[in-house]
């Protein structure tokens with residue numbers, strides 16, 4: 001089988017209403033996307049499974065939903081205002097602006113070699129560009145400015161007065177919401193260390209990106225967990241290993257992704273933040289190579305300590321048994337929900353050579369529709385009426401599609417491409433013996449089933 005390309009996924013996503021270009025009728029905005037009816041349903045299913053797995057079904061986790069617009073000092077304390085920036089260069093000849101690391105990587109790729117640029121300083125990036133005399137990919141000239149940093153946070157001006165006090169930021173990550181609310185959560189709920197706070201929500205980074213569809217976008221959705229513990233009582237290494245197992249199980253079992261497309265990668269000393277004791281990425285083999293899906297970092301007590309320093313508020317925790325006061329340490333599993341989304345589309349995509357059809361082999365819990373109901377033909381009122389009755393019976397419990405357009409083959413094709421596990425057809429025999437045909441998405445085999453059994457099958 002041919003290698004799956006990103007273009008194939010992009011085309012399917014548009015054709016079947018998963019993902020649209022943002023502001024398309026106005027020419028579109030780069031690196032921003034809208035999720036259509038199928039995309040919204042798939043995203044909702046991913047969120048629900050994540051929330052159920054990591055928040056609801058655990059006794060040591062609570063949820064949070066913090067504001068997107070947030071105080072400028074949060075981002076000073078977190079280090080984002082000072083250090084959260086892309087190293088950029090401008091071509092003086094044609095004014096093209098590009099990320100220095102992307103320029104270098106693309107150049108070495110074109111030379112069929114690779115160069116590790118992550119973690120390199122601006123001076124080191126500059127030196128490579130100068131030494132290799134890397135030309136501008138747009139105009140071919142070699143006339144770069146020196147490497148400069150651009151901040152990735154989106155500033156927001158609150159109110160009508162343009163004063164510095166009114167400057168806030170769209171959050172660059174959801175994690176800070178958990179740190180700044182740590183005391184609120186401890187004081188208002190019955191949590192005891194070790195425990196975690198989890199959150200789903202949008203974050204924003206004003207980066208110049210290579211795109212790769214919804215993999216890297218200016219606005220993206222995260223599922224982050226801050227798991228707090230006292231390292232004197234709970235050793236961090238077994239905790240860290242347990243999180244690795246939980247993350248792996250979530251992707252392979254709950255989302256049904258093939259393990260052969262996943263791997264762990266440990267951050268090198270250069271890429272790891274100075275306060276982190278260990279950082280590993282769970283990576284997925286996207287059509288553009290292995291890329292980060294889910295980061296796992298042991299961040300020590302850095303974040304809470306920073307907020308204690310900047311806010312002057314005591315965020316320490318008192319052990320109810322011993323009375324000891326500590327600043328908790330934290331392990332952070334942080335996943336991109338929209339990266340899970342793209343992984344699922346890529347992993348589920350299957351071209352059935354034998355039947356020349358495209359199938360999304362989605363895990364049933366992820367499928368936008370659990371089943372589809374058709375009348376064999378749409379111009380026989382008694383068939384349509386019976387099919388409607390079957391549809392009405394099923395759709396109250398689960399998301400079920402209705403389709404009476406065109407021929408049955410076209411309807412199967414449409415449902416295969418959005419991953420609907422079962423197609424139920426009401427035909428003339430149904431009127432006689434109250435049975436229907438149920439077609440299995442993956443095998444395309446049809447079986448005759450009594451209408452009374454349908455609820456059980458769809459469940």
Ligand SMILES: [Zn+2]
Pocket residue numbers: 091092093094095096136137138139140141
């Ligand atoms: Zn140029």
